[in-house]
Amino acid sequence: MEIIISCMDRRLHGKLDAFNDGETFFLRNAGANVFGLKETLRQLVNSNNISAIKVMPHTDCGAMKLVSSVIKDGAKVDAEIDKMLVEQFKHMKFSSRDELERANLEIQLKHLKDMFPGINVAGDLIDIKDIEDKAKGHSHVLYIAKPSTKPYSEIIEENPFNTYVVQALSREELYPDIKIAVMLGQEKVFMPVLSREEERMVKMDFSVLGMRPDILPEELRESIEIIKRYSLPTKIK
Numbered sequence: 001m002e003i004i005i006s007c008m009d010r011r012l013h014g015k016l017d018a019f020n021d022g023e024t025f026f027l028r029n030a031g032a033n034v035f036g037l038k039e040t041l042r043q044l045v046n047s048n049n050i051s052a053i054k055v056m057p058h059t060d061c062g063a064m065k066l067v068s069s070v071i072k073d074g075a076k077v078d079a080e081i082d083k084m085l086v087e088q089f090k091h092m093k094f095s096s097r098d099e100l101e102r103a104n105l106e107i108q109l110k111h112l113k114d115m116f117p118g119i120n121v122a123g124d125l126i127d128i129k130d131i132e133d134k135a136k137g138h139s140h141v142l143y144i145a146k147p148s149t150k151p152y153s154e155i156i157e158e159n160p161f162n163t164y165v166v167q168a169l170s171r172e173e174l175y176p177d178i179k180i181a182v183m184l185g186q187e188k189v190f191m192p193v194l195s196r197e198e199e200r201m202v203k204m205d206f207s208v209l210g211m212r213p214d215i216l217p218e219e220l221r222e223s224i225e226i227i228k229r230y231s232l233p234t235k236i237k
């Protein structure tokens with residue numbers, strides 16, 4: 001079996017489905033950030049016969065805009081996001097977002113090579129210009145799921161171009177990406193698209209997310225409220 005790691009960006013599902021052979025696990029987070037998926041990767045590699053791992057970030061990436069705004073413009077970012085995403089770029093010099101996006105591919109490839117010396121590792125930067133954006137309106141959705149071998153055309157039932165996808169196994173790895181999704185989309189509405197298979201996972205994570213609302217940034221609290229509202233069992237079908 002193989003693993004493909006890509007960004008949660010809503011425009012990538014079709015491109016990724018072209019690599020779906022039914023034998024490949026897909027993992028997604030902000031920026032195709034291998035560093036932020038180490039635990040999930042270890043678990044998958046330990047319990048499956050993984051022969052190859054490919055990392056596929058993309059151009060015009062919101063996560064890289066975020067990294068750039070922190071490093072170049074001194075924007076403030078949540079400590080967890082800093083640790084899981086931004087930190088790994090701090091030693092770097094880059095003069096443009098293009099350069100940063102190319103460097104991201106190299107950095108994530110290096111993480112993979114260091115972690116899994118016995119596994120075939122490859123990477124590719126997806127050019128977003130090749131993908132036509134067919135989003136309907138501005139209302140965007142966040143879909144939280146386990147790593148899966150299923151095509152997105154099956155997982156996402158409506159408006160795929162409005163749907164961001166995060167796929168990881170641990171709360172620690174999902175949490176910063178949910179925060180990033182909230183930060184990147186001020187005009188977006190976030191709610192899970194729930195399929196029966198994912199129901200248990202989503203419920204578990206949201207109960208954890210709801211544990212200490214007092215420590216959450218306000219925009220995240222608000223988003224979780226929206227998520228919870230749409231997670232009502234009556235919505236699951």
Ligand SMILES: [Zn+2]
Binds near residue numbers: 031058060061
């Ligand atoms: Zn992206």
